[in-house]
Amino acid sequence: MRRLRTAIDGMELPAIEKISDAQAEDPFQILIATLLSARTQDATTHAASTRLFRRARTPRSMAALPVPEIEKLIYPVGFYRTKAKHVKACCDALVARHRGRVPRTMEELVALPGVGRKTANLVMIVAFKSEANICVDTHVHRIANRLGWVKTDSPQETEQALYRRTDPRWWSLMNLYLVTWGQNVCRPLRPRCGDCAIAHDCPRIGVHP
Ligand code: SF4
Numbered sequence: 001m002r003r004l005r006t007a008i009d010g011m012e013l014p015a016i017e018k019i020s021d022a023q024a025e026d027p028f029q030i031l032i033a034t035l036l037s038a039r040t041q042d043a044t045t046h047a048a049s050t051r052l053f054r055r056a057r058t059p060r061s062m063a064a065l066p067v068p069e070i071e072k073l074i075y076p077v078g079f080y081r082t083k084a085k086h087v088k089a090c091c092d093a094l095v096a097r098h099r100g101r102v103p104r105t106m107e108e109l110v111a112l113p114g115v116g117r118k119t120a121n122l123v124m125i126v127a128f129k130s131e132a133n134i135c136v137d138t139h140v141h142r143i144a145n146r147l148g149w150v151k152t153d154s155p156q157e158t159e160q161a162l163y164r165r166t167d168p169r170w171w172s173l174m175n176l177y178l179v180t181w182g183q184n185v186c187r188p189l190r191p192r193c194g195d196c197a198i199a200h201d202c203p204r205i206g207v208h209p
Pocket of ligand 1: 146147186197199207
């Protein structure tokens with residue numbers, strides 16, 4: 001992780017980090033941007049979030065938007081129709097259950113419509129500065145397995161295995177480091193092992209030449 005920290009210096013940040021910087025770490029905007037980001041390119045997520053937040057900046061104002069309008073604003077993010085419904089339902093729940101605020105516990109976050117562990121962990125880390133969460137997406141899952149840190153079949157298993165096997169001081173940073181690495185070097189297809197700063201420490205499990 002120390003070597004990765006040096007290696008990612010100067011690389012482009014993942015979309016949620018950019019949104020976090022731009023929106024002064026507003027928990028609501030981080031929650032919605034993370035909801036939009038699944039199976040979507042970073043640049044598309046960033047542009048869609050910016051359009052949506054320009055139209056509505058709070059759970060109350062976003063809950064008042066009709067679903068077709070949300071669809072139009074977030075298009076072309078992946079699964080934009082389903083995500084538009086989730087955004088609306090999530091905003092309704094925030095208003096009805098949490099007085100228009102984003103809750104601060106995993107239990108309450110994962111009870112919101114459309115919010116899974118990945119989104120909830122990222123909100124805990126980025127918005128609420130938690131150091132007790134690891135956010136595992138496909139990049140973290142893939143790279144942790146290639147490096148031999150874990151031997152798991154799903155992101156959910158990877159998250160639990162990483163809690164057991166890694167030093168807590170790195171937990172909140174793992175997503176930022178590994179997503180940046182996964183987008184630039186340890187890509188899903190054709191990872192750039194020849195240019196990799198941590199190649200000496202990597203058994204390249206599951207990587208075929
Ligand atoms: S050596 Fe290859 S598989 Fe291992 S971390 Fe680097 S790019 Fe990924």
